[in-house]
Amino acid sequence: MTLIGVPGRSGGIAVVRRLAGHLARGLVMILVVTTISFLIIRNIPGDPMAAKYEKLVEQGMSPEAAQQAVNVLYGFMPTGSMWEQYLDYMKGLARLDLGQSLTVPGTGVGTVLMSAAKWTLIPVLAGTLLSFLVGIILGVYAAIKRQGKLGDLLAISGSLLHGVPQYVLALLLGAIFTTLIPILPAGGTADIMFEPGFNAGYIGSLIQHATLPVVTYALASYGGWILAMKSSVVTVLGDDFILAAELRGMKRSIIFRYIARNAILPLFTILALSLGMLFGGAIFIERIFNYPGLGLMLIDSITGRDYALMGGAFLLITVAIIIANIAADLLYTVIDPRVRSGGEAA
């Protein structure tokens, strides 16, 4: 099935062109998302910017000073045409200035978001890694044993978990492990009795609190991995080189490695979708387990009318997903010698 590669030099150019195309598309996407974010913040009913401005003027602030104060908060002047505001907002974003948070006064939105990002990123990555490993191993098994009962069972478990929304999983896990058999904490990142830092008690508590979110992330994406790996392995099993390997009498374990290596490649495109899905799902999981990541921040900023923070959290989540998509596609180009036209594989 290997394609004849084009000569090395043009292959390199193809990769660069692909990269440039992806970056351009990513930039357009980010522009679209920031425009949506601006339009929404600008059109919130009750116009919080104008209200804030009028309140400051009433409190005896000069109009110019009040303008500046609101500008610091939201990133654009409260009076002024929509185009001016849009340009101000975009200029602020280009400097990575997202305005200031209302819930944590005097702190930039960027700072608040960065402290929340780790609580989303680490559990999501840990959950993805866990489900990836378990999912692909069981996926190979489900494909080889697809005629038997166990293979059927694995595939069904995959379909079910893949179909169930993440909040249902999270709520069920929560109901089981925090209410019925209360062995895990219901929320937060760690018990307050432990001093944050590098000590056994705190780290143990961290792990204990992260267990439910991580397991939910893992279960939510596990179904996708096992199903994708199964169908991928079934395709590879039909390839001639497997038959050739079997005819040459190679060891089962080596054939297994052949299969796994070839079948795993298409899965990297799903990695992006999976990460994106988990970032979206983080909103539910963090809300349910009261885990202070970006998702919970987005919800809290909406209910708390902290619109600069809301815009920032929305942008960070969407941009992260867009970047994950691009990165996964590029990764796929780099690791699959058939897609990477040219190079040593040809």
Place this chain on the structure above:
Amino acid sequence: MTASTIMPEARSASAALRRNFWRGVWRVMKRKPSRMVGVVIMAGFAFMGIFGPMLYPERLPRDTNALYAAPSWAHPFGTDFEGTDVLALVVTGARYVLLTGLVTAVITVVLGAGIGLFAGFRRGRWDTVLMRITDMKLTIPGLPLLLVLSTIWKFTSAIEMGLVLGLLGWGGVARAVRSQTLSLRERGFVEAARGLGLSTPHIIGRELLPSMAPYIAMNMLIAVTGAVYAQVGLFFLGVLPFEANNWGVMLNLAVFGGGALTTTAALPYLLAPLLAILLLTLGIVLVVDAMDEIFNPRLREE
């Protein structure tokens, strides 16, 4: 177009075809009893959606002596924080959930199929532009966008909710229909239709669409599932005001009002809507499985 233009022989032939089709459906259903279960579940939910609210009085009775009552014969799933029967809440809440799903499915399918057919049939510049837009829609994550959107527009009614979810959700169908169109338009029967000089609307409407209908129908069911999840999730998160009773509102009140994740008292109140969602998912998955085999002859012959 109309039945009068069809000749008598053709009509009897099509009637025979239809009979064969239903016989095929019956055979597929019989092969796996689970598919029957799926149909029964779907029928049950449809019944709940249409007649559910009629079975109960306008204002559900409250039993103030039994707040968060444990499951019993009178209240199979216990009662909520006001003493209302949880089962009654689930049954009456189904209409909102299913109506939204239906509206979303119709919009998703009409927009998705329309755009997919147009892009795939026209190809060229239109195709490029439409698919770029579709890609963009598919990349922007739906849930954060819905949450942010809820600050400027409280889309609480079932129709509005269905509209929003449908307008945000046609990307997948468009993409799938386009790729189907691209492969179908090269087939012999389309070539023949074009050779006969039939008009483009005729080719799209009478040649392409019927061969894609089952595929679109399956996508529609999947869209219903997605819409149910999304709206229940939105109400669960509590960013929209609670106007009508539905499963998402129940989840929200059970978890954040009743503390269902810390005490066992509100647990039945939490589990009942979850069970309803799981059952509905199961029903849809089983029906999609059956449809897959009915419409895909390659899967049928064994």
